[in-house]
Amino acid sequence: MTNQTYSDLKLLGKNSPAPSSPEEAVLEKVKNPHPDVDYSVRFSCPEFTSLCPVTGQPDFAHLVIDYVPDQFLLESKSLKLLLGSYRNHAGFHEACTVEIAKKIIALLKPKWLRIGGYWYPRGGIPIDIFYQTGHPPKDVWIAPQGVENYRGRG
Numbered sequence: 001m002t003n004q005t006y007s008d009l010k011l012l013g014k015n016s017p018a019p020s021s022p023e024e025a026v027l028e029k030v031k032n033p034h035p036d037v038d039y040s041v042r043f044s045c046p047e048f049t050s051l052c053p054v055t056g057q058p059d060f061a062h063l064v065i066d067y068v069p070d071q072f073l074l075e076s077k078s079l080k081l082l083l084g085s086y087r088n089h090a091g092f093h094e095a096c097t098v099e100i101a102k103k104i105i106a107l108l109k110p111k112w113l114r115i116g117g118y119w120y121p122r123g124g125i126p127i128d129i130f131y132q133t134g135h136p137p138k139d140v141w142i143a144p145q146g147v148e149n150y151r152g153r154g
Contacts, residue, residue, distance in 0.1 A: 016077065018084050022099065025082040027107045029072035038111065038137045041073065042066050045083050052122065053090035060120045061093070064145045065104065067113040068137055074108060093119045097129035105133065112136040118147045126150035 019025040045063040052059055063083070067074070082103065086096060097117035105113055114132035126149065136142050 016081060019081055020085065020088065022082065022085045022089055022103075025085040026078060027082055027103055028075040028078040029107055030075050032069045032071055032073050035069070035071050038068055038140045040066055040068055040136070040140055040142050042143065043074070043076070043079060048083055048086065048117075050086040050096050051088060051090045053092060056090070059093065059122060061097075062118040062147050063097070063100070064116045064118070064147060065100070065113070066115075066142060066145070067104070067108070068111040068140055068142075070109055070111050072108050074104060079104075093117060093122075093127045094129050098131050101131050112140075114142070116145045116147060118150070120150060 043063075043065040045061075045065075048061040048063045050059050050061075051057065065079075082100070089096070091099070097115060101113060101115045104110070110133075112133055112135070114136075115130070117129035119127045119129065128149065
């Protein structure tokens with residue numbers, strides 16, 4: 001296991017007010033304790049919210065982020081604060097989902113990443129957004145995302 005001090009982290013173990021926008025949010029990383037092994041990591045956010053850029057009404061989604069780390073892992077508190085910063089952010093579903101993926105990729109440079117944005121209906125139509133960086137490394141088990149498509153009350 002790799003030794004790491006966490007004193008250089010700005011958020012972990014500290015009082016960290018929620019950023020008011022995704023631009024203010026800071027994503028942080030920690031060393032991967034097992035860079036010699038390929039494995040998958042999953043983050044689920046079943047209550048993600050943002051605002052419609054046209055109407056200003058809230059939009060809701062279930063986000064599932066899977067990745068295979070290389071040298072670094074995503075620090076979860078910083079991800080939580082980033083995702084929360086979208087609460088008052090106006091952006092289309094596609095923009096929010098892919099932007100989150102790009103921020104994680106830029107920080108971690110993972111071997112592979114996939115994000116599924118399962119958005120609840122807007123105007124009666126659910127919109128699901130999927131993005132990934134290519135094929136996962138060979139022989140890494142990647143769990144199915146398992147979020148059902150929106151079915152309404154029927």
